[in-house]
Amino acid sequence: MPSQPNSPRFSIVVPAHGVEAYVRDCLDSLLQQSFEDFEIIAVDDCSPDASGEIMDEYAAADPRVVSLRLPENVGLGRARNAGMAKASGTYLLFVDSDDTMLPGSLAAIDRRLAETGDPELLVFDYARTTWDGRTVRNTRAAVLSGASQPVVTLQDHPDLLALLQVAWNKAYRRDFVERWGLEFPPGYYEDTPWTYPVLFAAESIALLDRVCVHYRQRRQGSILHSTSRKHFDVIDQYERTFGFIDANPRFDSWRPRLYDLMRNHYRTVERSPGRLPAGDLEEFRTRSARSLAAHVPAGRQDAAAAPAGGGGRGGAATRARKLLRRAKKSAAPVKRPLRTAVLRTYYRIQRMLPIRDDLAVFAAYWNSGYACNPAAVHRKLLELAPGVRTVWVLKAGVRAELPRGTARVHPGSFAYWRAVARARYFVNNVNFGSSLVKRPGQVHLQTHHGTPLKRMGVDLAEYPTALGAMKLTDLMRRVDNWDYSLTANSYTTKIWDRSYPAAYEPLEYGYPRNDVLVTADRAAVTAARRALGLPEGATVILYAPTHRDYLGQLHFPVDLEQFVERLPAGHVVLARGHYYYQDGGAEQADATGKARLVDVSGHSDVEQLYLAADCLLTDYSSAMFDYANLDRPIVVYANDWELYRTTRGTYFDIHKLPPGPVVSTEDDLVRLFRSGEWDTEEHTQERARFRARFCEFDDGFAAERVVRRIFLGEEAVPPVVSLSDRPAPPRP
Structure with missing residues (x-):
């Protein structure tokens, strides 16, 4: 059936509900197809998250996308129906919004349809993609290559019924669907009364032995x-x-x-x-x-079939094999150093003793300092629940000033194993080590250390450069210890659910480390600048680039010395290297603080640097999300955006949702600051949209909410103050 004039070849219906973390990947996989004669009907099934806003964003940017917002949640089947009603293409396709279409798939589908005379139905293949990076093709793919002729009916090729009966592995000629009056019913299993009638009724079916869709297998949430x-x-x-x-x-x-x-x-x-x-x-x-x-x-006659799987003999054999492996393992010679063996025995004995309800263990950044969300929670805990004894884990040689009464332990020491064996509470912005055994009754709070632009967790399976030597199975064993996961905005809640799929409870309380930014007054800002020795009246730019996995070393994309020399008089640059690296790459300031380039990489409190700065200059760092709480200008220097996205991956395009101006050359960067265009009304409006999206729960009471809920057991924590009701933090 030839395409009608001005109608697209394909109408692709993409229904969405609660898939904010996935829908960009889905739409990008369609819009980046080499075959371009299609329309996308993106149906927001009254999502509780930002799925609809994302679809609107794509529709505004590309005329091939139509965004349809349903006033109430109707379910997947009826959302597809709503999309079909808007379709004008010759063929219909359905793509679930957490799945993706492989490059070249639409071209392959179109080519096969043309080769077979535009049949009523085309069936193509898929592969399952798992959270740990595996891709497994449909085990019954042979059905798609086993037909006796190019175009068949179900009578000719009944093995088609052995395939997974879903809507999204087929292309349907629209006049065929309309002639039969086919629609999706409401319900959980809406594909069943759609796919079987389609196969029964189709008088011409073509097959395409090609994986066109990646079917996402979530670890949680299916x-x-x-x-x-x-x-x-x-x-x-x-x-x-x-x-x-x-x-x-x-x-x-x-x-x-x-x-x-x-x-x-x-x-x-x-x-x-x-x-x-x-x-x-x-x-x-x-x-x-x-x-x-x-x-x-x-x-x-109906008869119950025998239970699937083996009987008692098979189960006994399995147990025997396990016992044999265990025996071999225990017979192996002991090669561990004596100290390690003693420590493990000590830890096992300590775990036999009662858990201490008044003991909490804290750590941050792989035991490298007293900082970030754990430190903010710790300070509030000392204020609201002074009876709780706290232990902070720090590597040997780390100099950190801990609050009075806080015990310091080194990882792997006897004191460490005693603390983690007996503590009721654990707070960290990364994971504790794999050797830690979580006991029933122990409570783990994962605070994280930023809002993610870059891919995290199991999403790194597709990015081997960033994944490095990390094993995702080991990571998820540690994630399974989490009881609570802290987020600063609903966007991050969805991303953590995707990148760390486990059974923890999300706490949409805000990031405690940002409390000090939201509640800062003029005196706090002045004190932060004086502590750094900054000249009166100086325009202070905090430059904080992120880590680049493809380099593996400290890197300042901007030539700092030349950049400072080209800035107008009265500008000071504070350069802060990523926390992965202890040594900064900028020139040190003298004690009077009169230098125009100051290395603050070793500064222990980044929030104080935020308070002191007139502007944040960054690239893809999560610093931008925290700094946005101050409602001060943010400049993004994205000189290697495509390379960064290719090697690390991102959850959205910073050019489409910027916190301020985004530039890609040093000349443009210098021009921004020389002309004053780094702080304009247009960029203020961009920042307002950015703040509304990403500073959602950061109202100054995050740490209090955490302590009251986790340590004091209070369900009724202080409600989040809306952004419009928060006082505007003062500028320097």
Whole structure:
């Protein structure tokens, strides 16, 4: 069927609900296709997050994208229907908003359709992508290469029923869908009464033996792996499917096969651990048995099949193999140093003793200092719950001034193992070591150390340069220890759910380290500048670039000495290297603080540097999200944006959601500061949008909320003050 004049070849329907962390990847994978004759109908199913705003953003930037915002949540099936109603293309495709389409796929689909005379249906392949970076192709891919001819019907090639019956591995000729009046029903299992009728009814089916879609397998959060009575919906959906055959007797011959598929599907739901609430299992069995009895094919009797898997002998063999491996391991010669063996034994003994309710262990940045969110929580804990004993973990040689009464322990020492064995509470902005064993009753708070622009956690599976030697399975074992995960905005909540998929509870309380920024008064700002010895009236630029995985060393993208020389008189640059590196790369200031270039890489309190600065100059660092709380100008120097995105990956394009001006050359950077364009009304408006998105929960009471909830057990913590009701922090 040729395309109609002015109509696209493909209409791609992308429904979304609560997928803020994934929808950009999905839309980018479509818009970057080499084949361009398509429209995207992005349907926001009344998302509770920013999915709809992101779709609006893409629609404003690309005329091929149409953003459709539904006034109420209707579910995946009916959201697809809403998108179909807007479609004008010759063919319909459905892409779930947490999946992606591989490069060249639309071109391959179009080519196969043209080769086969534009059939009513095209079935293509997919691969599952897992959280730990594995890509596994559909195990039944041979079905797509086993047809006897280029165009078939289901009668010619019944093995098509063995494929995963989903909507998103097919292209549908729109006139075929409209002729049959096909729509998605409401419910959990909405694909069932869509895909089977499609296969029954299609008179021309082409196959494409090519992986076109990456089907994301989430570690947490899959609807079909959640515990709910909504799984009873599978019964209703098969009743709808049999209803289609009832209305179209020409398909009666497919009743036996559909019955077998239904029976296997019911068993899968019943036997999948955690899918049905335990108290509802018998009811499901009763209702599914009733459904099966109503559709037993003529001449057959329904009989329960034997349980899947091996019997007692297989289980015994498995246990025997485990015991054998354990025996071999215990027989291996002991090679560990004596001290290590003694410490491990000491730790095991300490874990047999009662947990101390009044003991909390803190650490930050891999035990390298007293800083960041853990330090802010610690200070508030000493204020609100002085009866809690606190221990801070610091590497040997680290000089840090701890509050009075706080014990210092070195990682791996006897004191360390005693503390982590007995403490009730753990607070860190990274993970504690893999050797730590979390006891029942211990509480781990992960505070994190920034709002992420760059990819984190399991999202690094696609970026080997950034992943380095880190093993994602080891990372996730540590993440599984988290009870709470702190976020500064709802965007970050979604990103942590994606990049650290585990069963912790998100705390949308704000970042405690930013309390001091939001509550700062004129005296605090003045004191911060005086402590640094900054000249009166100076325009202070804090330059804080991020780490670059592709370099692996301290790097200032700006030539600092030349940059300072080209700035107008009265400008001072504070240069701060990334915390990965102890030594700064800038010239040290003299004691009078009169130098125009000051190395502050070793400064212990970055928040004080924020307070002192008139402007933040950065690139892709999370510093921009914290500094935005001050509502002061932010300049982004993105000279290697494409290389950075390629080697590290980012969650959004800083050019499309900037906190201020974004430049890519040193000449443009100098021009900004010489002309005064670094601080204009246009950039103030950009910063306002940025603050609204990323400073959502940072109201000055984050640390108090954390202490009251975690340490004092209070559920009713102080509510977040809206951005419009917060006082504006003073400028220097």
